Amino acid sequence: MKRRLATLALILIAAAVLFAMQRTTPRYDELTGAIPVRAGMHETASTRLFDIEVQRVQFARKIAYRYIGKDVVLTTSGLWAIVTASLTARSESMSITRGFWDGPQGLRYEQSDRAVNPPHMTPIRLDPGLSTLGRFLFEVRPDQVGDATLVVWPSGLPPRLDAEAHIALDDLPRAADGALEVADLVSLNRLDGAQP
């Protein structure tokens, strides 16, 4: 009787262990995914190929820029988010074609494709040792602004077993009472945001 109970207990334990192993098996995608390099704003995140330091985040309802002698104004159904960063290649020239805005609940906003060739925008060409200012432009929902992360990797496919930069956007423009500052119109013609 005792032996039988012991056998039964062993079988149950084995089943539980197997079930736990089955549930927690890492997927191929997770095993060979990107390696995040985390940093905050005004800190340098060093990935294998480039360094990035996010300097400023701006929000706007409209953006404007000059393109082939014409002034272009773009509206959005949410907010424009403009991220200005200083970037440097580490060992060889390369370019960065896009960035991603990861919201607090994991919604991933790819860089907006609506602005055609605005100045200082991606693709950003980087050279080793030469720091370049570049911008990433997103359309985001207003509720995806707090606790967001900027994700950047070199042009091409998402990195596998290679570094990608995850920058916590923790220094947003806020008024004294903590409300987010949203400009009505931001001009992209100059990097300091002043009107041309």
Next chain:
Amino acid sequence: MRPALGKLKTRIATGVGSTVAVCTATVYTIMGAGTVAPVTQYQPGAQIDAGRWQVVPHRAWISKAERVYGVRVQPGQQALVVEVDLNNRSASSSRAYNDTLKPKWPADAKPENPDVALLRDSKMIPLLHPGMPERVAYVWVLSGSVSLPEKMPIEVIAQTYKPVDNLYGTPLWTNPKVIGQFTLPLDIATAPATGTLPAASSAAGSTERVS
């Protein structure tokens, strides 16, 4: 008698696999021949949840102009334009909306894949972001000799979300299925008035207060 029965038994025993297969096939054929369940009918302006997309149909019209929302229409061709609001219900920005709408074409129409244009600034193949509805136009270019019905039925096709696929463990949208249908009247050769843009998302009111 006995040897004959024995023979029959042996035959059944050896042929049981194929017998089951034949019976199953017959049952499936009979079930498949039954009446197909009617698809859900939606009115213009209804919110249709179609997997990755939420579709709000607005209007449809036929254009014979040279260019409609940036899509070129050759002489002798016509374009069916369907304007809908699209809202991305998935977790990432996407352009995978081409197969979401499928008009029920007359037998002689052989349209190509639609071109999709954003109405906000006539951008082709726009990237649509999660939870941010935008009005877009689907433009199908087809031969000018095809006569389209006055009321065009259009099927809405939804894909199912699979959180992890079996090989890579990545999320996947799969298994396209017709989930409904809406019918829009076609105003032949009416130039579009500037359509009102979709209202900003419901959260837009709380723009100033984001924690």
